Amino acid sequence: METFLRKKYKLIGTKKTKTTKETETFAVDFASKIKPGKVIGLIGNLGAGKTHFIKGIAKAFGIKKSEIISPTFGIVREHVYKNVLFYHFDFYRLKDIKELEVLGFREYLANEEAVIAIEWADKLKECFEYYDFVVKIEHLGGNKREIKMYKKQHKNEN
Template sequence: MEKEFTTRSPEETIALGEKIAAELTAGDVLCLDGELGAGKTHFVKGMAKAYGIDSTEVHSPTFTLINEYSGTKMLYHFDCYRMESPKEAVEIGAEEYFYGDGISVIEWPGRIEPLLPLDAIWISIEVPNRRTRKFVIRKRGS
């Protein structure tokens, strides 16, 4: 089953991230698929806010590959943009995070897709225009 949401500002994208995060439980893996500038990091800021994490501390982990945030739930924020293969994700222990006690959110998940749990939640982000974002949420394989 798919769900669709449209946001028209960064603040609305943050609010959507907060709303979706409230429905997640430990061990969930959320994959954010969208072009550069689509709003992936704003969405993660909303997730952080839902868990009592200061959203100003949330930054895309493009160069560190993963950021860990501690709140009412652990939030593991991956950015796989610079990864050449799933092997790099294995080397940093990504699978331990995916099956651990926190919520994993992955930007550029297609780069490590073979490693992702079958029940991962995929969110495709489309950019119809400069201000609008369309979020399509589905379970992997559906």
């Protein structure tokens, strides 16, 4: 996975946070700069802060952060604010890509008005090709987290 990130993605920023609020604010700043139609894959261990980061993304698009909770039973939760659709996926319980296809993952991806955020994005390696951004959160102990932001590299870009 690391190798893949190094080859196909470019590190665009690193941020260390000490509170959930700092993590959320950082996510709001990041998401304020992106347009709908983008897919953001999040990587990090249990309790790293993926859901909190997604609360910040949602907030940037006008969705209440209290609405953002991990999809405990399903794989996806859908939110809407004005003309923006926000799809929150959690791949933790996914077995294979087939299960995702049955859910209509391709249709979700094809929606240019939608913002898609995916927890446990590294669960299905085949899905990496769809992520415009990858957010990697590392637990540094206590409340400290290190967030690394990656952007997909397009051809002719270095």
